[in-house]
Amino acid sequence: MKLLVTGGAGFIGSAVVRLAVSRGHAVVNLDALTYAACLDNVAPVADSPLYAFEQADIRDRAALDRIFAAHRPDAVLHLAAESHVDRSIDGPGAFVETNVNGTYHLLEAARAWWETQGRPEAFRFHHVSTDEVFGSLPADPEVKFTEETPYDPRSPYSASKAASDHLVRAWHETYGLPVLLTNCSNNYGPYHFPEKLIPVVILNALAGKELPIYGEGQNIRDWLYVEDHADALLTVLEKGRVGRSYNIGGENERTNLDLVRTLCGILDELRPKQSGAYADQIAFVADRPGHDARYAIDPARIRAELGWRPSVTVEQGLRRTVEWYLANEDWWRPLQAREGVGQRLGTGQKAVAR
Numbered sequence: 381m382k383l384l385v386t387g388g389a390g391f392i393g394s395a396v397v398r399l400a401v402s403r404g405h406a407v408v409n410l411d412a413l414t415y416a417a418c419l420d421n422v423a424p425v426a427d428s429p430l431y432a433f434e435q436a437d438i439r440d441r442a443a444l445d446r447i448f449a450a451h452r453p454d455a456v457l458h459l460a461a462e463s464h465v466d467r468s469i470d471g472p473g474a475f476v477e478t479n480v481n482g483t484y485h486l487l488e489a490a491r492a493w494w495e496t497q498g499r500p501e502a503f504r505f506h507h508v509s510t511d512e513v514f515g516s517l518p519a520d521p522e523v524k525f526t527e528e529t530p531y532d533p534r535s536p537y538s539a540s541k542a543a544s545d546h547l548v549r550a551w552h553e554t555y556g557l558p559v560l561l562t563n564c565s566n567n568y569g570p571y572h573f574p575e576k577l578i579p580v581v582i583l584n585a586l587a588g589k590e591l592p593i594y595g596e597g598q599n600i601r602d603w604l605y606v607e608d609h610a611d612a613l614l615t616v617l618e619k620g621r622v623g624r625s626y627n628i629g630g631e632n633e634r635t636n637l638d639l640v641r642t643l644c645g646i647l648d649e650l651r652p653k654q655s656g657a658y659a660d661q662i663a664f665v666a667d668r669p670g671h672d673a674r675y676a677i678d679p680a681r682i683r684a685e686l687g688w689r690p691s692v693t694v695e696q697g698l699r700r701t702v703e704w705y706l707a708n709e710d711w712w713r714p715l716q717a718r719e720g721v722g723q724r725l726g727t728g729q730k731a732v733a734r
């Protein structure tokens with residue numbers, strides 16, 4: 381199968397590109413190379429004859445039409461997005477432009493291509509979304525997000541993703557475009573951009589800096605190893621039922637404080653400090669405005685219908701992740717110099733119009 385992967389130079393998209401090429405799929409990686417992109421993420425497959433790269437913006441319809449015609453993909457895996465909640469609080473405009481308008485242009489380009497090909501049944505437009513569209517859950521562990529949970533996005537990021545999900549469903553209902561949707565919980569793993577919680581904690585710990593925890597650290601997230609997410613996406617692409625959505629999660633709920641303490645424990649073992657423990661660096665900082673209390677995915681549908689389940693526990697995945705950051709300073713060091721990285725963003729104090 382030839383896949384057009386958007387956002388393939390980002391964190392999850394690059395995991396999809398690496399996995400798809402390793403499984404023998406041809407992949408065209410379409411990415412605008414924003415601040416969050418890094419082509420080193422796909423270096424392991426960049427020389428493969430199965431891999432091609434196109435620098436393009438998903439808001440650029442002419443570029444999209446050219447790329448569809450040139451590469452003739454069998455499926456689109458759409459991951460390109462603005463993805464950092466804190467940045468969406470300071471500058472929501474970029475999120476509406478890429479996540480909503482960009483998805484609209486990509487849908488239209490895909491539909492035009494699919495129609496010129498005689499509307500092949502086997503074509504797929506797979507939209508990759510987040511569990512954040514469902515809003516915030518109460519503490520009751522019995523209550524989880526299912527595919528039927530009503531949408532209730534609460535940040536500019538999740539609202540823009542929710543809008544894009546609605547567009548994708550509408551393109552299926554109205555035009556018959558063969559779409560698939562997935563809503564996944566928080567990812568972590570290798571190549572995670574160093575502005576997100578887990579890499580920030582690992583790298584600040586190593587640098588002897590504070591480990592910032594928003595509020596009291598009691599917000600709960602459901603963590604999934606990124607390579608398991610990539611595997612789930614290819615499973616849904618190959619076996620998922622058209623027009624259907626699938627929730628993807630690792631059934632690994634942790635409070636942010638527990639997660640940070642676990643990371644500190646792994647670091648204490650793998651790279652012990654001269655004195656004291658990494659947890660001594662934990663610092664509680666002002667909470668993010670509108671910080672959702674809890675996310676948790678019920679993955680019953682993808683498990684029952686498609687037989688997918690994660691391959692690693694959160695403890696195994698976190699250890700692999702810490703080991704990867706310890707071994708790959710050449711990857712993360714230059715990214716720390718990028719705009720906004722290492723700064724506190726999303727306090728609601730700074731209004732940025734973009």
Ligand SMILES: NC(=O)c1ccc[n+]([C@@H]2O[C@H](COP(=O)([O-])OP(=O)(O)OC[C@H]3O[C@@H](n4cnc5c(N)ncnc54)[C@H](O)[C@@H]3O)[C@@H](O)[C@H]2O)c1
Nearest residue numbers: 387389390391392412413414416417437438460461463567
């Ligand atoms: N990170 C998570 O925990 C998580 C969880 C669930 C779903 N998702 C979704 O998965 C997708 C990928 O997330 P990620 O964490 O890998 O994001 P990321 O920020 O690491 O990567 C996004 C990529 O998209 C590219 N991009 C941004 N705007 C673009 C545009 N206008 N045109 C073309 N390319 C553009 C960037 O250059 C970057 O390479 C997103 O759609 C996100 O909403 C993420």
